[in-house]
Amino acid sequence: MNESKVGIGTVTKGWLMYKLLLMTLMLVIWMLLQALQLDEEMAIQTLFHGKYAVNRAAHAAAQQLDMALLSKGEVRIDEAEAAEQAASYLRYNLRLDDRGEPLHDSLLRSSAEVLVFDVINGNEAFPYLYRSVEHNYEVVLQGPSVVMIVRMDYQRAFSVLEPIQWEIKGAAELVRS
Numbered sequence: 001m002n003e004s005k006v007g008i009g010t011v012t013k014g015w016l017m018y019k020l021l022l023m024t025l026m027l028v029i030w031m032l033l034q035a036l037q038l039d040e041e042m043a044i045q046t047l048f049h050g051k052y053a054v055n056r057a058a059h060a061a062a063q064q065l066d067m068a069l070l071s072k073g074e075v076r077i078d079e080a081e082a083a084e085q086a087a088s089y090l091r092y093n094l095r096l097d098d099r100g101e102p103l104h105d106s107l108l109r110s111s112a113e114v115l116v117f118d119v120i121n122g123n124e125a126f127p128y129l130y131r132s133v134e135h136n137y138e139v140v141l142q143g144p145s146v147v148m149i150v151r152m153d154y155q156r157a158f159s160v161l162e163p164i165q166w167e168i169k170g171a172a173e174l175v176r177s
Contacts, residue, residue, distance in 0.1 A: 035158040043154045043164055046107045050152045053093035054170035061086035061119075061146040062172040076121045077144050077174060083117060086148060090114070109155040115167065116149035130171070137169045144174040 061082035069076045095106035102108040128141045154164040
């Protein structure tokens with residue numbers, strides 16, 4: 001009789017071990033899913049931050065008028081000044097140093113690379129269809145404009161996600177009143 005009680009107790013202890021093992025496994029899976037979700041949310045936050053930075057940089061660049069030509073009545077964007085302002089705004093908004101490397105408080109861990117910086121001036125007929133097949137980008141411009149495409153990498157916080165790389169596109173037109 002005592003042997004059967006020992007057998008029942010052994011079976012009960014065995015079930016408890018399996019339940020404990022199952023609970024531990026479920027906890028590990030839950031932690032991985034939580035890390036994945038957190039990493040995805042941080043990646044989207046970084047993408048939005050990058051998009052805002054590119055839009056601001058393109059807008060600042062598009063406002064750089066060539067004053068010499070403006071005095072003659074021609075509205076054109078000063079390409080050199082536009083490039084300088086775009087780089088400055090991009091560095092400020094992405095928290096990059098003068099070499100383009102991320103500062104300690106930046107969302108990025110690697111530098112952002114400007115792939116395309118095009119100034120479309122009055123020598124084009126407007127509305128103008130800007131198309132970049134290489135970067136899969138198309139936009140209709142109504143006046144002198146700046147187009148920027150910047151490559152950004154998201155260095156994941158956990159090793160659950162694969163590394164992500166974006167080509168962030170932005171265009172801005174010269175504001176006329």
